[in-house]
Amino acid sequence: MNSNLFGRAQKLGKALMLPIAVLPAAAILLRLGQPDIYKDIAKYITFMNLENGIPFISAAGGAIFDNLPLLFGIGVAIGLSFDGAGAAGLAGAVAYFTLTKAVTAINPDINMGVLAGMISGIVAGLLYNKYYNIHLPDFLGFFGGKRFVPIVSSFAGLALAFFFGFTWPPIQRVIEGVGDWIISAGTLGTFIYGVLNRLLIPLGLHHILNNLVWFVFGSFTGANGVAVTGDLNRFFAGDPSAGVFMAGFFPIMMFALPAACLAMYTATPKENRKMAGGILLSMAFTSFLTGITEPIEFAFMFVAPMLYLFHSLMMGASLSICAMLGIHHGFGFSGGAIDFFLNIGQATNGWTIVPIGLGFAVLYYFVFLFVIKARDLPTPGRMLAGEAAGDALQNASTAASSSITALSEAYIEGLGGAENINKLDSCITRLRLSVIDEKKINDSHLTRTGASGVIRSGKDIQVVVGTKAELIATEINRIIGK
Numbered sequence: 269m270n271s272n273l274f275g276r277a278q279k280l281g282k283a284l285m286l287p288i289a290v291l292p293a294a295a296i297l298l299r300l301g302q303p304d305i306y307k308d309i310a311k312y313i314t315f316m317n318l319e320n321g322i323p324f325i326s327a328a329g330g331a332i333f334d335n336l337p338l339l340f341g342i343g344v345a346i347g348l349s350f351d352g353a354g355a356a357g358l359a360g361a362v363a364y365f366t367l368t369k370a371v372t373a374i375n376p377d378i379n380m381g382v383l384a385g386m387i388s389g390i391v392a393g394l395l396y397n398k399y400y401n402i403h404l405p406d407f408l409g410f411f412g413g414k415r416f417v418p419i420v421s422s423f424a425g426l427a428l429a430f431f432f433g434f435t436w437p438p439i440q441r442v443i444e445g446v447g448d449w450i451i452s453a454g455t456l457g458t459f460i461y462g463v464l465n466r467l468l469i470p471l472g473l474h475h476i477l478n479n480l481v482w483f484v485f486g487s488f489t490g491a492n493g494v495a496v497t498g499d500l501n502r503f504f505a506g507d508p509s510a511g512v513f514m515a516g517f518f519p520i521m522m523f524a525l526p527a528a529c530l531a532m533y534t535a536t537p538k539e540n541r542k543m544a545g546g547i548l549l550s551m552a553f554t555s556f557l558t559g560i561t562e563p564i565e566f567a568f569m570f571v572a573p574m575l576y577l578f579h580s581l582m583m584g585a586s587l588s589i590c591a592m593l594g595i596h597h598g599f600g601f602s603g604g605a606i607d608f609f610l611n612i613g614q615a616t617n618g619w620t621i622v623p624i625g626l627g628f629a630v631l632y633y634f635v636f637l638f639v640i641k642a643r644d645l646p647t648p649g650r651m652l653a654g655e656a657a658g659d660a661l662q663n664a665s666t667a668a669s670s671s672i673t674a675l676s677e678a679y680i681e682g683l684g685g686a687e688n689i690n691k692l693d694s695c696i697t698r699l700r701l702s703v704i705d706e707k708k709i710n711d712s713h714l715t716r717t718g719a720s721g722v723i724r725s726g727k728d729i730q731v732v733v734g735t736k737a738e739l740i741a742t743e744i745n746r747i748i749g750k
Contacts, residue, residue: 277471277473277476279347279348279700280344280348280390280476281472281473281474281475281476281695282347282472282475282693282694282695282700283343283344283346283347283348283389283390283393284340284343284344284347284386284475284476284479285347285475285695285696286343286344286346286347287336287339287340287342287343287344287385288343288475288479288601290332290339290343291332291500291600291601292600292601292607293329293332293600294329294330294332294333294504294600295329295504295599295600295601295607295610295611296329296600296610297325297326297328297329297332298326298329298330298333298504299326299329299610299611299613299614300322300325300326300329301321301322301323301324301325301326301327301328301329302321302326302613302614303320303321304321304613304614305321305613330492333496333501333504333505334494336382336385336483336501337364337368337380337381337382337383337384337385338361338364338365338385339385340382340385340386340388340389340483341360341361341363341364341384341385341386341388341389341392342357342358342360342361342364342385342389343357343360343389344360344385344386344388344389344390344393345357345359345360345363345388345389345390345392345393345396346360346393347389347393348389348390348393348394348396348397349393349396349397349400350397350691352693353396353400353414355396355400355414355415355417355418356392356393356396356417358417358418359392359395359396359417359418359420359421360385360388360389360392360393360421361388362392362418362421362422362425363388363389363391363392363421363422363424363425363428364384364385364388364389364425365425366421366422366425366426366429367380367384367387367388367425367426367428367429367432368380368384368429369429370425370426370429370430370433371384371428371429371432371433371436373429373433374429374430374433374434375433375434375436375437377437378432378433378436378437378440379440379487379495379497380432380436380440381483381484381496381497381498382479382483382484382497382498382501383443383484386479387428388421388425388428391421391424391425391428392417392421392424395417395420395421395424396414396417399416399417399420400413400414400417401413402416404416443484443485444487446485447484447485447486447497448486450481450485451485451486451509451512454591454592455588455589455591455592456588458512458513458516458584458587458588458590458591459584459585459587459588460584461477461481461513461584461587462516462580462583462584462585462586462587462588463580463581463583463584464477465477465478465583466565466576466579466580466583466584467577467580469562469565469569470569470723471723472695472698472700472723472730481498481499481513482498482499482500482501482513482514483497483498483500483501484497484498485497485498485499486498486499486502486507486509486510487502488501488502488505488506488507488509488510490505490506490507491506499511499512499513499514499598500514500598500599500600503596503598503611503614504598504600504614506614508596508616509596510596510598511595511596511597511598511615511616512587512590512591512595512596513587514597514598514599514603515587515590515591515595515596515597515598515615515618515621516583516586516587516588516589516590516591516595517559517583517586517587517599517602517603518597518599518603518604518608518621518625519586519590519621519624519625519627519628520561520579520582520583520586520603520625520628521555521556521559521561521602521603521604522555522556522559522603522604522605522608522621522625523556523625523626523628523629524582524586524625524628524629524631524632525552525555525561525564525565525632526552526553526555526556526629527628527629527630527632527633527636528564528568528579528632528633528636529548529549529551529552529555529564530548530552530633531632531633531634531635531636531637531640532544532548532567532568532636532640532647532648532649532650533545533548533649534637535636535637535640535641535647535649535650536647536648536649536650537649537650540649540650541649543649544648544649547648548648548649551563551564551567552564554734554735555604556604556605557604557605557606558601558602558604558606559599559601559602559603559604559607560602560604560696560697560735562696562697562698562720562732563697563720563732563734565579566720566721566732567647567648567720567721568636568645568647569721570721571645571646571647572639572640572643572645574639575635575636575639575645578635582628582631582632586624586628589624590620590621590624593617593620593624594616594617595615595616595617595618595620595621596615596616596617596618597611597612597615597616597618597621598611598614598615599611608621672736672739672740672743673743673747675717675718675736675740675743676740676743676744676747677747678713678717679699679714679717679719679731679733679740679744680744680747680748681710681713682709682710682711682713682714682717682719683701683703683708683709683710683714683729683731684703684704684705684708684709684710685708686747686748686749687704688703688704688705688708688709689701689703689704689744689748690702690703690704690727692741692744692745693741694737694738694740694741694742695730695737696735696737697732697733697734697735697737698730698731698732698733698737699729699730699731699733699737699740699741699744700728700729700730701728701729701730701731702727702728702729703727703729704727706724706726706727706729709722709724709729714731718733718734719731719732719733720732720733720734
């Protein structure tokens, strides 16, 4: 029961990432249209009125943010459908339109925001999995199968509207109350969020928490009269109080975790440093540039749980320090250098993040170095002794440069063979799958192939493979014919 519930929660977390994946494009377009980017060159480019920015570019990015609830309705439905079908996405849109229009007809004061899209997407995805192959009587045969799903989703949206039309106002007040408390709690609220954000990563459930904080809590009405909710939405809509739940990610992702990689390299025996250095440099640069940190975190998460607890506490501390110093910064994807420099013009006290990050880098380096050596932790480069360590690193290095097909075949073998894989998809850095027999999973083989970690919950397995996760998942499904 618990394993099944955990698996469903993981699948929801994965589904939420599909609509979020479009946000980097939206953020880039929105920022590239803002006048502050061109203030130093506007006077030299006279054929364009850059003093007002480039409105059509910012409007394109703004359109994505304005329709974010709809994108969640479509994206979550596709993410939850067993085959990622477009019909599920259409059903999600139908359910969303039906729900939002009907519920405001009952009570015009209701504003479900992004949650309307999430709920519509969840319902449509589940309905798709149940009715995608339904058979109707011959005279209604045209409406059978996948065509039936948007139809039944419209009635589901209507039922949801009737239900929420009378029950949502108190729910909305509770959500607003929780959001107001977290926002008004200042350093305490940001600390709790930061710690939980990291602690939930091993379970793959941090996306659910992030969606509440970034897209639901708090409200702001922009110059265009559109009300938006959530720290991320409000930041890009120009809310000067937003960005407090994102600013603290930059010091850890750009500075602290790369410093942890340097500590792992320093602690590596000299004979293994050449190969370990390449792997650790790749992980560190990925974290610095994009804010994708899981390959680093899984390198020490299970071998040193107390070190990971330290990391979680430091994420909370970083968010608290930034909040205490009045730093507001935001990102469309994650707290890496791309988002840092792209959105610095919209930030408040944004450059203060750099000295804070350097301070965390020094702390992480010495703490990680001390703990790794004191506890003789098997971090990259220290997993085995002598020649065996070199072989393991060579395997990981070879895996990083292997073709996707060869890499996928190696992972299939480590997962117990094609016949052991029931369903498989991917998140940003993970393969998420259910298997027939979890005992056939060979963790050491997966690690030698290049995986940073393996997470088990009964028959639900996650394998951290890095940023090639989607390519590997697609190729595995092609090889095994699913």
